[in-house]
Amino acid sequence: MDKNLLSGSAQITAEGIKKHFQNTEPTQALIELVWNGFDANANNVQIIINHNDLGGLDLINIIDDGDGIEVRNLENSFGKFNESEKKHDDSTHGSHGRGRLAFHKLCDNATWYTKNSTTETKIDIQSQSIKNYDGNKIESQHQHPSLLKLETGTCVELTNFSNNPLVEQTSLSNILSDEFGWFLALNPDTSLTVNGLKVPIPEHKIHQTTFKINANSFEVKIIRWLKKPKTEKSYNYLVTSRSRVVKKELSKFNKKSGFYTSACVYSDWVDQYDPESLELDPKTEENRKIYAKLMKHIQDFQRDIYRDYLRSFVNQEINKYEEKGFFPSYEGFDPNFAHWRKENTKDILREIYIAEPTIFSRLKDKQTKIIIRLLDALLVSNENDALFDVLDSVLDLDDDNLKQLSDQLKTTTLENIVSTIESLQKRQFAVHKLRELIGERHKEILETPDLQKIIENNTWLFGAQYTLIGAEEDNFTKTARKLRDEIKGINDIQEDELFEGITVDGAQKQVDLFLARKVPTVDTNGKEIYKCVIIEIKRPSISLNKKHLQQLDDYAEIISKDPNFSSNKLRFELILIGRQISKDDIQIRQRMTSLKSHCDYGLVTTNEKIKCYVKDWFTLFDEFELSNNYLLENLKTKLFELSDFETQEMVKSLQVQTA
Numbered sequence: 219m220d221k222n223l224l225s226g227s228a229q230i231t232a233e234g235i236k237k238h239f240q241n242t243e244p245t246q247a248l249i250e251l252v253w254n255g256f257d258a259n260a261n262n263v264q265i266i267i268n269h270n271d272l273g274g275l276d277l278i279n280i281i282d283d284g285d286g287i288e289v290r291n292l293e294n295s296f297g298k299f300n301e302s303e304k305k306h307d308d309s310t311h312g313s314h315g316r317g318r319l320a321f322h323k324l325c326d327n328a329t330w331y332t333k334n335s336t337t338e339t340k341i342d343i344q345s346q347s348i349k350n351y352d353g354n355k356i357e358s359q360h361q362h363p364s365l366l367k368l369e370t371g372t373c374v375e376l377t378n379f380s381n382n383p384l385v386e387q388t389s390l391s392n393i394l395s396d397e398f399g400w401f402l403a404l405n406p407d408t409s410l411t412v413n414g415l416k417v418p419i420p421e422h423k424i425h426q427t428t429f430k431i432n433a434n435s436f437e438v439k440i441i442r443w444l445k446k447p448k449t450e451k452s453y454n455y456l457v458t459s460r461s462r463v464v465k466k467e468l469s470k471f472n473k474k475s476g477f478y479t480s481a482c483v484y485s486d487w488v489d490q491y492d493p494e495s496l497e498l499d500p501k502t503e504e505n506r507k508i509y510a511k512l513m514k515h516i517q518d519f520q521r522d523i524y525r526d527y528l529r530s531f532v533n534q535e536i537n538k539y540e541e542k543g544f545f546p547s548y549e550g551f552d553p554n555f556a557h558w559r560k561e562n563t564k565d566i567l568r569e570i571y572i573a574e575p576t577i578f579s580r581l582k583d584k585q586t587k588i589i590i591r592l593l594d595a596l597l598v599s600n601e602n603d604a605l606f607d608v609l610d611s612v613l614d615l616d617d618d619n620l621k622q623l624s625d626q627l628k629t630t631t632l633e634n635i636v637s638t639i640e641s642l643q644k645r646q647f648a649v650h651k652l653r654e655l656i657g658e659r660h661k662e663i664l665e666t667p668d669l670q671k672i673i674e675n676n677t678w679l680f681g682a683q684y685t686l687i688g689a690e691e692d693n694f695t696k697t698a699r700k701l702r703d704e705i706k707g708i709n710d711i712q713e714d715e716l717f718e719g720i721t722v723d724g725a726q727k728q729v730d731l732f733l734a735r736k737v738p739t740v741d742t743n744g745k746e747i748y749k750c751v752i753i754e755i756k757r758p759s760i761s762l763n764k765k766h767l768q769q770l771d772d773y774a775e776i777i778s779k780d781p782n783f784s785s786n787k788l789r790f791e792l793i794l795i796g797r798q799i800s801k802d803d804i805q806i807r808q809r810m811t812s813l814k815s816h817c818d819y820g821l822v823t824t825n826e827k828i829k830c831y832v833k834d835w836f837t838l839f840d841e842f843e844l845s846n847n848y849l850l851e852n853l854k855t856k857l858f859e860l861s862d863f864e865t866q867e868m869v870k871s872l873q874v875q876t877a
Contacts, residue, residue, distance in 0.1 A: 224289060224339065224353030239320050244383035245390065247320035248280070249397050251374050252410065254318060255282030256401065258372065259460055264364075265412045267387070275379040278324070279364060286334030286370040287341070289355065318374075322348055326378035331362035334370050391417050396447045400480035403441050405461055420445060425523050431511045434487040438516055442523060443478040454481040454516055456488045465493050467513070471520050475575055477527055481516055525572065532571045535578065536564055544587040546594055554642055554846065563594040642846060648676055649839050651868045656758060656797060656835045659865050672872040673733060673755060679838050680753065680793060697782050698734040698752055705772045707765075731755035741789065750783075753793045762796035762832060764805040767822065770794050774828050790828040793820075798834045806832050 239247075248265070255263040260282035268277040321328040322345035330341040338361055341353040358366075362373040384390060394417045398410055402419050410417040421444040428437050452469035471477055491505065539545065545563065548556035567590060571578060578586055652672075673679075702708065733753040741747050754770075756762060774792055777783050783790070799806055809822035810832070816824065819841065823830035 224341070224355065225351060227350050239323060242320055242323050244323045245385065245393055247323040248278070248384070248390075249394070250320045251280045251318065252394070252398070254374075255280065255284050255372065256398075256408070257462070258282060258284030258286070260284030260371070261408050263408075263410050264414075265410075266364075267384070267413055273382075275325075275382055275384065276377075278376040279362075280374040280376075281364045281371065282373075283368050283371045286372055287330065287332040287339060288334060289337045289339050289353070319343070319348060321345075321374070321376055324379065324383050325376045326380070327376070329375045329377075330372060331356075331365060331375065332372040333361060333365055333368070387412060387415075391415065395420055399443070399447065400441055400482075401461070404439055404457075404480075404482050408461075420447065425519070427519050429515055431508050431515070434485055434508065436483055436485045436487070436512060436515070438481060438483050438519060440479050440481045440516075440520060440523060442527065443480070446476075446478050452477075452479045452481075454513065455483065456491060457482045457484055458489050459484065464488065464491055469520065470517055471524060474524060475579065476531065477524055479520060479523070481520065483512065483516065528572045528575060529568070532568050532575075535571065536567060539567075539586065539590060542583065542587075544583075544590045546591055559594065559597075562597055563590065566593060566597060645678065645842065646846075648872055649679075649842050651872055652676075652679075652835070653839055655865065655868060655872075672869065673731060673753070676872065677733075679842065680795075680833070694736040694750065695734040697780075698750075698777075699732060701776050701780060702732065702752075702754070702773060704776060705769050708769055731757075736788075747787050747789050748785075750788055750790045751793070752790065753795065756794070756796040758797045760796055761798060761800040762794065762806065762834065763800040763803045766794060766796070767806050767809070767832065770830050770832065771823065774823060774830055778828060788827070791831070792828065793831045793833060795833050795835065795838075798836065799832065 252263050252265070262283050264279070264281040266277075266279040266281065267275070270276040318328075318330075321343070326345045328343050330339075332339050332341070338356050338358060339353060340356045340360070341351055343351050362375065364373045365371050385393070391412050394410060394412065398417065399420045399422070402408055402410060402417070403422055403424065422441045423444070425440045425442065426438065428435065430436070452472045453466045454469055455463050456465040457463055469479055469481065471479060487508065545560055548559060551559070570593075578589075581589070731754070733755070734751070736748050736750045739747060739749045752773075754773075756766065760766075770792060774790075777790060777792075806822065810820065813821045813824065818824075818829075818831075819837070820831040820833040821829060822832050
């Protein structure tokens with residue numbers, strides 16, 4: 219072993235060093251030593267903690283595969299305090315020559331074993347004489363075992379602990395995760411372990427963008443943390459290609475509730491950036507302008523991410539408000555108007571929330587419910603301008619948010635009205651065409667696919683609750699159809715079922731239509747169930763009578779007994795539809811009259827699991843017009859004459875989904 223030619227003293231008193239670290243926690247001292255490893259370009263840093271038989275701390279090793287300590291510059295790295303040979307390094311972690319001396323908050327003795335491309339060295343420091351260091355060049359056989367297989371690296375060995383200064387391993391791993399999360403996330407080739415277990419990276423999402431300023435290309439990576447880091451604020455970092463932080467500043471978004479980011483900028487310009495360049499240097503002014511533009515780009519990018527985050531967050535909150543019943547029930551309103559009104563209120567609520575997210579976070583449920591219902595009432599009272607004035611006076615909005623809220627209040631009502639009008643008009647035209655086809659041209663609608671596709675794309679005709687009953691679910695449909703075919707005489711046609719002028723041969727050219735769907739929904743108690751809708755549409759030449767009612771009863775009985783449909787999570791609605799109910803029929807009308815108190819048109823059978831309905835097309839058409847009477851009257855849509863239209867032309871126009 220060589221003589222102590224590498225020994226020396228830091229340029230500060232021992233009291234000065236300890237005073238500097240008086241508020242440093244023991245865990246922070248360990249963090250500083252880990253940062254020293256990453257600052258030395260390590261890809262992997264290991265923390266090994268050993269306890270003695272009594273459970274006390276016996277040894278801590280911090281091992282890295284970085285560049286090692288350069289012995290020729292030992293006076294600069296160990297001899298100075300609060301200064302660093304790492305110029306242009308704005309990282310506060312392990313830099314400025316002070317991180318290494320924080321060890322005394324953990325233990326009495328620290329030994330650095332290190333090797334670089336030319337030299338292997340051992341350096342000792344005692345906490346009692348912390349300003350002094352003893353350094354020796356060593357031979358390979360005296361090197362620390364953890365470094366033997368590494369080409370370069372450092373192992374800091376800590377010993378002589380007076381107590382247990384560290385938290386337990388799980389808590390320590392969480393602390394390290396908060397501290398190093400951004401660095402590990404942006405450098406996927408790096409790792410940090412504690413006793414062989416990787417320190418986890420907190421849940422996050424990474425957003426990337428590239429742009430040019432003058433002739434310089436920049437890459438920006440912004441990490442949005444899903445939970446608030448415990449130690450690290452939101453910073454914007456300038457990072458070199460070797461992962462060295464040369465400059466950082468606090469993000470403008472630090473005070474945004476629930477929004478936490480770490481933004482890192484990479485560029486050849488950053489590699490050459492010198493924040494300490496002299497004012498007289500002509501390049502200084504140019505760099506200052508580039509830096510200002512760079513921060514503006516980052517701020518704009520963060521603002522976009524923040525708005526996306528807010529919209530996602532707000533949508534979740536609004537869904538919660540809806541589940542809690544904060545919105546009005548709109549009972550007695552036309553379904554289309556009720557839908558528009560709720561969506562309009564949601565849109566305004568969303569914009570207010572985005573403009574000032576803290577408003578609703580401070581309110582109790584009852585207060586939130588009151589505000590939502592007041593907004594709902596104001597938005598249909600021609601007081602939008604007054605509402606905007608109130609919001610403008612109480613919200614601290616920047617120009618962008620102010621304009622966005624103003625535009626939303628001015629346009630959202632119009633957009634929703636236009637959307638509702640378009641939807642209503644399309645449905646009105648569809649009913650107009652179907653009246654013609656079912657009433658006057660039923661003899662011409664012979665092909666099953668024609669009418670089948672019309673029905674599938676206009677299920678709203680059967681009632682608002684059937685507006686979208688989903689795509690065909692193959693297994694359920696096959697099983698339902700198979701059971702339907704078990705009903706005796708389901709496809710037989712008798713003379714007394716036919717309209718005047720229709721023959722059995724003519725009726726057989728047409729066929730019954732069948733539609734079966736199974737969709738997830740909730741029952742009246744809010745419990746999740748499957749709603750099974752089965753619609754049987756009798757051919758237009760058939761008049762519904764007691765025979766068909768009996769077939770409906772038989773079908774309901776078969777379903778109730780079939781093991782495939784025995785689940786308590788299934789509810790069935792069986793709907794029989796025809797061109798009209800026979801004028802001679804008594805039983806269908808009696809059933810409807812007996813269940814009239816349910817206020818459910820067409821209901822002929824009901825129990826806990828199955829409801830059966832018998833409906834005719836023209837009552838369905840009249841129901842649509844009556845339920846939308848107020849809006850249709852005010853729209854005064856001019857319905858065009860259909861006599862000049864070909865039947866197949868109308869059929870084709872009805873085979874696309876109506877809004």
